[in-house]
Amino acid sequence: MNITPPLPKEAARRPLKWSRYRYPESLFRFGGLLAVLAFLAFSISFLNVDLSRIIGAFPRLGEILASRYYPPDFAYVMEPEFLRSVRQTLEMSLLGGAFGVLLSIPLAWFAANNITLSRRIAYPFGRLAIISGRAIHETIWTILFVSILGFGMLAGILALTVFCVGFAGKLFADELEAIDMGPVEALQSTGSTPLQVFQYAVLPQVRVAFTGIAIYTWDVAFRAATVVGFFGGGGMGWYLKRTIQQLETTRVAAILLVIILLVSIAEIGSSWLRSRIARMR
Amino acid sequence: MAAVSALPGMRIDQVVTGRRRRRYKRWMIAAAASLVITLCILDTIVADTDWSRMGGALGILGTLARYLQLDFSLLPHLFVPAVETLMIATLGTLLGCVFSLPVAWFGAANVTPSIHFFYPLGRFLMVLSRSIHEIIWALLFVGAVGLGALPGILAVAMRSIGFISKITAEAIENIDPKPVEAIRAVGGNQFQVKYYGIVPQILPVILGTIIFEWDINIRRSAVMGLVGAGGLGLIFFRQMAMFNYGGVTMVILAVLSLILIGEIVSHYARKAVI
Numbered sequence: 001m002n003i004t005p006p007l008p009k010e011a012a013r014r015p016l017k018w019s020r021y022r023y024p025e026s027l028f029r030f031g032g033l034l035a036v037l038a039f040l041a042f043s044i045s046f047l048n049v050d051l052s053r054i055i056g057a058f059p060r061l062g063e064i065l066a067s068r069y070y071p072p073d074f075a076y077v078m079e080p081e082f083l084r085s086v087r088q089t090l091e092m093s094l095l096g097g098a099f100g101v102l103l104s105i106p107l108a109w110f111a112a113n114n115i116t117l118s119r120r121i122a123y124p125f126g127r128l129a130i131i132s133g134r135a136i137h138e139t140i141w142t143i144l145f146v147s148i149l150g151f152g153m154l155a156g157i158l159a160l161t162v163f164c165v166g167f168a169g170k171l172f173a174d175e176l177e178a179i180d181m182g183p184v185e186a187l188q189s190t191g192s193t194p195l196q197v198f199q200y201a202v203l204p205q206v207r208v209a210f211t212g213i214a215i216y217t218w219d220v221a222f223r224a225a226t227v228v229g230f231f232g233g234g235g236m237g238w239y240l241k242r243t244i245q246q247l248e249t250t251r252v253a254a255i256l257l258v259i260i261l262l263v264s265i266a267e268i269g270s271s272w273l274r275s276r277i278a279r280m281r
Numbered sequence: 282m283a284a285v286s287a288l289p290g291m292r293i294d295q296v297v298t299g300r301r302r303r304r305y306k307r308w309m310i311a312a313a314a315s316l317v318i319t320l321c322i323l324d325t326i327v328a329d330t331d332w333s334r335m336g337g338a339l340g341i342l343g344t345l346a347r348y349l350q351l352d353f354s355l356l357p358h359l360f361v362p363a364v365e366t367l368m369i370a371t372l373g374t375l376l377g378c379v380f381s382l383p384v385a386w387f388g389a390a391n392v393t394p395s396i397h398f399f400y401p402l403g404r405f406l407m408v409l410s411r412s413i414h415e416i417i418w419a420l421l422f423v424g425a426v427g428l429g430a431l432p433g434i435l436a437v438a439m440r441s442i443g444f445i446s447k448i449t450a451e452a453i454e455n456i457d458p459k460p461v462e463a464i465r466a467v468g469g470n471q472f473q474v475k476y477y478g479i480v481p482q483i484l485p486v487i488l489g490t491i492i493f494e495w496d497i498n499i500r501r502s503a504v505m506g507l508v509g510a511g512g513l514g515l516i517f518f519r520q521m522a523m524f525n526y527g528g529v530t531m532v533i534l535a536v537l538s539l540i541l542i543g544e545i546v547s548h549y550a551r552k553a554v555i
Contacts, residue, residue, distance in 0.1 A: 040375070043368040043372055047369070047431075047434075049431050050431065057422065057426045061425040064425055088324070091320075091321040091325050095322065098318055135500065135536070135540045136500070136533065137500050137503060139416060144348075148344045149341070150334045157325060224414070260409065264408055267412065
């Protein structure tokens with residue numbers, strides 16, 4: 001006696017070999033892959049990219065690094081003049097980060113959808129300030145400030161400030177939009193002014209998160225501060241530009257190594273501090 | 282923090298001393314921070330700024346006014362570089378994804394081929410990629426492969442590796458191990474385990490990350506031209522070199538419109554993915 005029911009017709013037609021996608025879906029996926037490949041081919045020809053060079057790029061980079069950039073000229077980076085520029089880079093990142101964070105707290109307050117002062121005026125203003133800080137790259141800000149204010153660290157600090165407003169402002173605003181609205185409504189119902197609401201209902205909820213974001217902002221600002229000097233903003237970027245243009249490649253290598261070392265230290269330090277602050281929560 | 286400051290069973294004087302100590306500590310931190318900031322201001326802004334060169338508030342306003350005289354004759358020359366910038370960003374992101382596959386594989390503790398050698402290597406590559414600024418990457422590649430769009434693509438790709446592979450490695454470390462074990466149990470080989478067991482679990486996270494990174498890479502590729510790697514940055518550099526400030530503003534507006542497009546596309550793409 002055969003007790004197994006006959007297989008439905010559809011099941012009988014299924015291919016024996018298992019595959020993850022079946023007929024209509026597999027066609028769409030194939031079409032999508034084809035479109036991506038067509039776009040790739042079009043853009044490679046549009047940009048005039050020589051594909052043979054892409055394969056040779058890394059061996060060639062290694063060869064150049066080994067033949068011209070090695071050995072790094074560490075005596076150059078130990079000179080007091082360069083060490084002063086390292087200190088200035090650090091100071092620029094601290095100032096840019098501090099100004100940026102201080103400015104972005106009120107801007108984030110304006111730009112947070114749930115607690116903004118007024119949806120008509122303050123909200124678009126805060127959003128616009130944060131978006132314009134984020135949208136334009138820090139090097140373009142540096143060039144603009146240098147052309148207006150002249151060479152020097154003031155331009156670099158202002159560029160970093162704008163950059164930090166964009167960076168920290170967005171994170172602050174996201175954090176503010178996720179707060180518990182209960183305390184805010186409680187204070188509003190007692191007739192508090194908006195500033196009192198912000199100080200007593202909003203700030204205690206986000207203080208720990210803001211501290212973490214501020215430290216992270218400094219970390220990112222330090223990374224950006226290493227290159228603002230490249231466009232006249234002061235700090236060690238200027239030494240990088242000078243040595244690159246004079247083709248003193250061993251000195252370039254030493255400066256690059258110093259940058260990598262400092263940025264790694266900053267990153268390790270900031271992540272250690274942030275994890276400590278997160279545990280305090 | 283409020284919950285820690287007053288545990289049940291604490292005497293009131295303990296609570297008060299705890300609060301006083303914390304307040305003291307906070308004041309000390311604030312004082313130290315403001316001291317450092319003041320020293321920095323003295324050393325950089327006060328000592329290093331040439332105020333006379335700016336020509337006072339009027340001089341600054343005059344410079345600003347020069348930027349506001351828009352140069353609309355540049356408009357037709359901006360379209361092709363804008364498309365180039367967009368393509369550099371897209372190709373750079375795609376290449377960055379390709380590069381970050383092995384890095385994420387090495388840097389995820391649960392799938393790494395060797396925890397003593399490849400895991401630290403993967404982590405080191407992630408830090409290296411992020412710690413070098415995209416301008417410096419572009420300079421290195423301009424030296425290696427010459428001028429054009431290719432160094433820009435490579436620089437954007439190298440800079441993207443850090444973020445994409447870090448998020449991917451974290452996603453791999455947080456997967457549910459059961460599907461992986463199931464596929465291994467039915468006899469799947471190493472590739473099948475990864476392709477059918479790991480990839481479907483992390484795909485939404487990775488796609489969201491890639492879209493986010495593409496959005497950032499548009500900003501980055503817009504400055505690649507400053508060091509000789511094509512796109513809108515090159516036009517920006519030329520207009521700046523010609524002191525055509527109205528043209529500079531036009532290029533910035535073009536960058537802004539590109540970023541707006543990127544923002545809209547990434548918003549809808551991320552909605553479709555997640």
